Amino acid sequence: MKKGYTIGIDLGGTNTKLALVDDKGRIVTRRLISTGEYPAKEAFIEAISGCVKEILAARGIKAVRGIGIGTPGLVDSRKGIVYSLTNIPGWDRVFLKKLLERSTRLPVFVDNDVNLMALGELKFGAGIGVKNLICLTLGTGVGGGIIIDGRLYRGTTLSAGEIGHISINENGPRCNCGGRGCLERYVGNRYIVALATRKIRRGKKTIVTKLVNNDLSRITPFVLSTAARRGDELAISIWQEMGKHLGVALSGVVNLLNPEVIVIGGGVANAGKVLFDALRKTVRERAMEIPVKAVKIVRGKLGQDAGIIGAVALVKLKT
């Protein structure tokens, strides 16, 4: 059964998820490693390697296609280099592919996690059979992955897909990236929370204050989603505003790239119906007639496992 299984790894700043996955994209078994606990990159890579061996031994599997790894931030997917990783001291331009191939004796493939989410949704999720697909993740940052003619499009210097840094207001607030009025500057986690906090401080009535025991520093997008689901007007208005910002940026993407499907994933996507209704309404109102009729905007099907499944899809493509 050499071709039957693959190891998928979602390498995050807080947790690293590993799984043994079959050829249909089903997770057979999974493990979790606390990324932040490792004192240095060598120990962390050894931990991953050990965990892979343990999974294979536990399942009695002698051979797998290989290991796929998705990580946030800048990755050289050709050489398998991961440039930086929060929480791991000394992580600077690490030849992850080479190091892990040496210690596991398995082929290793590395890519950016949002690219892999796009690939995962294309091969096993909301985009099966689709040729042109855009994937958007909403969280601390706003990331994007682009599938063109059924293939991952990485761009000239492997940095394509930064949907979060399309400006929706040319004179808008400064963004960390150096731009102004970038989408992320409105819908990134911290800006959603900041907007809610400002509105509450201005005296808007809301159940959010109760949900966080009057400690406004505890507001998160998750709390705001809960409040919106319970019908809280302030929370609903915030998700509607976020949906509009997203819809404006995605209208531009629809007009420019004329995709068949836009898949939205990540934590903030859990805000659910209110967010998606506002987003779809904005795109319907603003994008051009022909491309807007052709596009479906859907929530990611793979949820929390998108990174792992995408990493597996990458290995399947490469082996």
Place this chain on the structure above:
Amino acid sequence: MKKGYTIGIDLGGTNTKLALVDDKGRIVTRRLISTGEYPAKEAFIEAISGCVKEILAARGIKAVRGIGIGTPGLVDSRKGIVYSLTNIPGWDRVFLKKLLERSTRLPVFVDNDVNLMALGELKFGAGIGVKNLICLTLGTGVGGGIIIDGRLYRGTTLSAGEIGHISINENGPRCNCGGRGCLERYVGNRYIVALATRKIRRGKKTIVTKLVNNDLSRITPFVLSTAARRGDELAISIWQEMGKHLGVALSGVVNLLNPEVIVIGGGVANAGKVLFDALRKTVRERAMEIPVKAVKIVRGKLGQDAGIIGAVALVKLKT
């Protein structure tokens, strides 16, 4: 010399340009037809067909690769259908490929003119050897063509590339397309002229009034370019403002698509250095570090012949 020559046609609302072009993209001979003079589509198609035969006879050429045609607006490039064409009565969903193949007995290929400009610049102009290229034309409208991995990207319903309808201000003025604050709403010909007219009416000193003999209805982008070249402050400030709007939209495109080259053509591109300086400065300041270092923003090399040469490039690809 069957493979040595191709007929390229740039079908416009006012004029239609035809040329015999060699395999290196050099124009051997050219003709001009006044599109608007023809009473109906049949007569116009016969005129094109006759002109092609005349060119071949005049040069003593027995065979060519085929005929490539670029036209504005919506084209079904697969079936060779041109949906609408200003100035020709009764032009509605015309099977241009089929009709012209019947009357010329040559293979005919049809595509949108901006797509063909992108292809022309890729094969014979500013983008030779480039894999990922964006082409932008500035005129009445703002059009775009996208080359991904060395191939024209047309999108799911063949309508990709509408860079002019990326919003740069989510609450900006309404655009004809249904959106708000679209790039075209700022840098399309009529909006440039309207801005200049407003500023002059407000009493700004400028040589533009003299250039148009005090008849402000005669202001065109061409007049504003002339004034800017002569150092007129008002005209310079207008082109700087246009460069900034373009730079904001193109920063988003750079972050999203990470292209190697952005080619800018069309009439407004003639505003020249002032426009390009402001545009490049804005992109440098706003786009992300890695993709912005990788991209060159250049003026189209093919100028007025981009449509013809692009049509020839299309035929070369298809035959």
